[in-house]
Amino acid sequence: MRSQGNKRKYPIIPIPAIGLTIAIFVIVVLLSGQFVNALTKSHPLPPTLAQWHDPSKSGDYFEQVQPTKVGYLIWSQLPVKIYVETPAIGAGAIAHQRSEALGVSASSRRDIAWVKTVSDAVMEWNIYLPLVIVPELQGADIAIVRSVPPLQILPGSKFPRARSALTSYELYTQNNILSHRCKILLSPSQTGEYLTAATRHEFGHALGIWGHSPLQTDTMYFSQVRHPPAISARDVNTLQKIYAQPTSLGW
Numbered sequence: 001m002r003s004q005g006n007k008r009k010y011p012i013i014p015i016p017a018i019g020l021t022i023a024i025f026v027i028v029v030l031l032s033g034q035f036v037n038a039l040t041k042s043h044p045l046p047p048t049l050a051q052w053h054d055p056s057k058s059g060d061y062f063e064q065v066q067p068t069k070v071g072y073l074i075w076s077q078l079p080v081k082i083y084v085e086t087p088a089i090g091a092g093a094i095a096h097q098r099s100e101a102l103g104v105s106a107s108s109r110r111d112i113a114w115v116k117t118v119s120d121a122v123m124e125w126n127i128y129l130p131l132v133i134v135p136e137l138q139g140a141d142i143a144i145v146r147s148v149p150p151l152q153i154l155p156g157s158k159f160p161r162a163r164s165a166l167t168s169y170e171l172y173t174q175n176n177i178l179s180h181r182c183k184i185l186l187s188p189s190q191t192g193e194y195l196t197a198a199t200r201h202e203f204g205h206a207l208g209i210w211g212h213s214p215l216q217t218d219t220m221y222f223s224q225v226r227h228p229p230a231i232s233a234r235d236v237n238t239l240q241k242i243y244a245q246p247t248s249l250g251w
Helices: 088-096 106-127 192-207 233-242
Strands: 007-009 021-024 027-029 080-084 131-134 142-146 163-174 177-186
Touching (some): 106 142, 142 192
Parallel strands (some): 142 177
Antiparallel strands (some): 007 027
């Protein structure tokens, strides 16, 4: 591990997509220049995942999930706190859901619709892991930002590829406990079911599914599809298995 500087970059995981690419780019920031001497063991399974049962026995894709240098990306302090970037001009309208009555412009109504679509997609995961949307960025575990992700240059390619979403994580220590936080970049131009699908997919990464499914019927499928699927039993089975694994996070 290089000690110079405060950033270490992991390889980009290329994810082919229809149109824009949804990809993961991992940035790990070591605030002290080295990992704390954390334990690596399993946390108790969250009650929502402990109670989950798949009667269809549809299996999982756990073998596709990549652990990090500190183990699996598991949230041990629940509920997970989520911040969704909200345009200042539409904040009141979003709260009251009366954008037209409040005289908000068409562009602001689009911003309001973007925030609502993203928030709704995030809360789809709340059934399986406790979540709460918070109004402030400070203290949030996962921040969702309205921003176009940087272009991606794949190995062997001369031309950069656009992508619609990007998830990264950052490690830090607080009170001698190793913790992490995530950032999701979502393109402001995404709308409708494709924005829902991108949010749902990237949020799955942020919850700890650091990999992809090979099946189109799973929301964590590696590429965009014409008719994006909802969260599947296989997605939840995989999440359940991840949260039973050892990690250094939270110790």
